[in-house]
Amino acid sequence: xxxxxxxxxxxxxxxxxxxxxxxxxxxxxxxxxxxxxxxxxxxxxxxxxxxxxxxxxxxxxxxxxxxxxxxxxxxxxxxxxxxxxxxxxxxxxxxxxxxxxxxxxxxxxxxxxxxxxxxxxxxxxxxxxxxxxxxxxxxxxxxxxxxxxxxxxxxxxxxxxxxxxxxxxxxxxxxxxxxxxxxxxxxxxxxxxxxxxxxxxxxxxxxxxxxxxxxx
Amino acid sequence: xxxxxxxxxxxxxxxxxxxxxxxxxxxxxxxxxxxxxxxxxxxxxxxxxxxxxxxxxxxxxxxxxxxxxxxxxxxxxxxxxxxxxxxxxxxxxxxxxxxxxxxxxxxxxxxxxxxxxxxxxxxxxxxxxxxxxxxxxxxxxxxxxxxxxxxxxxxxxxxxxxxxxxxxxxxxxxxxxxxxxxxxxxxxxxxxxxxxxxxxxxxxxxxxxxxxxxxx
DNA sequence: CGGATTTTTGACCAATTGGAAAAACGTTAG
DNA sequence: CTAACGTTTTTCCAATTGGTCAAAAATCCG
Numbered sequence: 001x002x003x004x005x006x007x008x009x010x011x012x013x014x015x016x017x018x019x020x021x022x023x024x025x026x027x028x029x030x031x032x033x034x035x036x037x038x039x040x041x042x043x044x045x046x047x048x049x050x051x052x053x054x055x056x057x058x059x060x061x062x063x064x065x066x067x068x069x070x071x072x073x074x075x076x077x078x079x080x081x082x083x084x085x086x087x088x089x090x091x092x093x094x095x096x097x098x099x100x101x102x103x104x105x106x107x108x109x110x111x112x113x114x115x116x117x118x119x120x121x122x123x124x125x126x127x128x129x130x131x132x133x134x135x136x137x138x139x140x141x142x143x144x145x146x147x148x149x150x151x152x153x154x155x156x157x158x159x160x161x162x163x164x165x166x167x168x169x170x171x172x173x174x175x176x177x178x179x180x181x182x183x184x185x186x187x188x189x190x191x192x193x194x195x196x197x198x199x200x201x202x203x204x205x206x207x208x209x210x211x212x213x214x215x216x
Numbered sequence: 217x218x219x220x221x222x223x224x225x226x227x228x229x230x231x232x233x234x235x236x237x238x239x240x241x242x243x244x245x246x247x248x249x250x251x252x253x254x255x256x257x258x259x260x261x262x263x264x265x266x267x268x269x270x271x272x273x274x275x276x277x278x279x280x281x282x283x284x285x286x287x288x289x290x291x292x293x294x295x296x297x298x299x300x301x302x303x304x305x306x307x308x309x310x311x312x313x314x315x316x317x318x319x320x321x322x323x324x325x326x327x328x329x330x331x332x333x334x335x336x337x338x339x340x341x342x343x344x345x346x347x348x349x350x351x352x353x354x355x356x357x358x359x360x361x362x363x364x365x366x367x368x369x370x371x372x373x374x375x376x377x378x379x380x381x382x383x384x385x386x387x388x389x390x391x392x393x394x395x396x397x398x399x400x401x402x403x404x405x406x407x408x409x410x411x412x413x414x415x416x417x418x419x420x421x422x423x424x425x426x427x428x429x430x431x432x
Numbered sequence: 433c434g435g436a437t438t439t440t441t442g443a444c445c446a447a448t449t450g451g452a453a454a455a456a457c458g459t460t461a462g
Numbered sequence: 463c464t465a466a467c468g469t470t471t472t473t474c475c476a477a478t479t480g481g482t483c484a485a486a487a488a489t490c491c492g
Contacts, residue, residue, distance in 0.1 A: 058450085157425060157429050166398060174385070184345065206423070210422065211372045271483090280480070449477075450475105451476095457468100460466090
């Protein structure tokens, strides 16, 4: 009998308004969550920042956690893209250099995403642990393998590939997560937009040559 | 007339109970604030974690912000101690090495303090900005000067001393702030207690030699 | 011991929180 | 145009929040 027509409620297509509002909500939520964390953020805050009423917002995302989950999922994907791009067939040094550069650009261009992630980590990743142990670990394992090969080929120094990756994450994300501190320490004169280029230059030196002057 | 005796209420000395309870509260508050941030933490949570009732807690610290302020103040002092210890008269390489080591030990032994600080930074340091621009900046300026001298003496590579300090902060604190992620990625086999020694070895290599293999 | 002081409790409050329900309002395809 | 659907607002709710207050209980000291 079923073939005669749609008897069961079909997924209605999302309307223009739905797409627009959902986007506005996610934008606003990113602002709020990235600063105050999940528990510290309120639906009211997000709604106001998105320019709508709380019940109106809840019409699009029935609960607070839904919004947060969506943000985290989108974020992780984007966040790992640079790591995915590391090419085992490429030249080690340029590959690592451009990985660092891309990560630093992300810290500059998407600081809210970085902070959202940092907030989640600080809280023990209650809503993200599975992804970390699954998708993330798998990807890092793979790239750590690539690094190991490069080390065995003598292309880069023999060292711990996992901690190498951690140190790239740490140094680049620092400029998003600890932005206030960076600005405060650099002061008005050097805390301007130039700080990312300075950081890029410094990090390149550090990762390639370290701090010891060349001997001989 | 006033000399005859104490007519105005004197500061009574703090009792044993006061000292004990205040300590217990600060301990509990560190647990809670370091995970959930200021806004995400509740007095009830802290009180329960400290094993006392909310009104009882409020008897010792009349408001939530008071507790947080005390924690941040104590923390900053402790946090900057290793940087203070950098000795302009000392040998650059050992000085920097032991600074890295000390910072890493702090991330290992005081992860809650590190996370409390990170939380505050992520939120834009609303209760800490003054300290950052004052005390902290002054100290970093001083030590950046020391590093500059070392660079001019050819003892270490010529580079940006501020970003050098940032990179040490970032790489060491990462092991406290992103602990969940580090454990998840390293997995059960390598995520155990050994990870700090591995990190120490790796960071020493990185900061001294970089990733390029020695040529010639 | 006994009175003064310190500490703890229980009851309470106004504001805020996440969310539900339903009515009112818009939009749009037929 | 109008019925059906999508959207928004209004009203409401119970739980939680930071914090008060007076009374009760515990402690301290001579």
